[in-house]
Amino acid sequence: MGVACALLVLLAALLTGCQSPSGAAEEDGRLGESGSGSASATASGRQVTPTRPAGYGAVFLGVDECSSFGTTSFTEVSCTSERAAARVVARHDGTVADGPLCPGTTDFVLHISEQSQTSDEDGDGAIPQGYACMRNLAPPHPGDPGGGGGPRTIVGDCVYSSGDGQVRETSCDGKGERKPQYKVTKAVDKRAKCPLSTALYVQLGGEKPVGCARPV
DSSP states (O other), rough: EEEEEEEEETTTSSSOOOOOOOTTOOOTTBBBOOOOOOOEBBBOOEEEEEEEETTSSSSHHHHHTTEOOOOEEEEEOOOOOOTEEEEEEEEEEHHHHHHHOOOOOOOEEEOOOOOTTTTOTTSSOOBOSSEEEEEEEEOOTTTTSSSSSSSSSOOOOEEEEEEETEHHHHHTTSSSOOOEEEEEEEEEESSGGGGGOEEEEEESSSSSSSEEEEEE
16 A cells, blocks of 8 residues: 655645655655565565566566466466466566656566576576566556555545655545545646645655645
């Protein structure tokens, strides 16, 4: 679930010290790093270990490849397999903190730890550290506008105040655990460009890092 820093228009002082809890999305939609030797899926806080079967692409979980879901591991599988659950929409080497943002409608992110060729039990090559931006093959899509989750907060998402200057995403339809308080209606590069009806500024990241939110 996305977490973002926010500032009420009525407040005179800038809220500072906004930090995300471990394992949650930071205010710009980026995700905290997973521990060494493991990979983590942010869909529901699962800690998973990558398994690479022989016979698939040269890049582990490359763009347009698919993965299965499991409670302790994820595996690269054919997208036509009945086990396929999510597709890679973007793939980057390195860490999320230093790399490009995932596409706005990404449902979750898989952090992939480095694996050397000598430690690869299948012997089919090394896997560099990286991350894969994943999109579920079938609904629900928490990364969609108003979906109530995903690693990024985007236009169309709804949020509620979680205290200390932070907001969290929740479903716009009101069916989530928390009712929506604000909806992000526009993304701009400066706060001054937000509509007069704006009641909350939400940090989105990217080229237009300011989200203009109104009460719902």
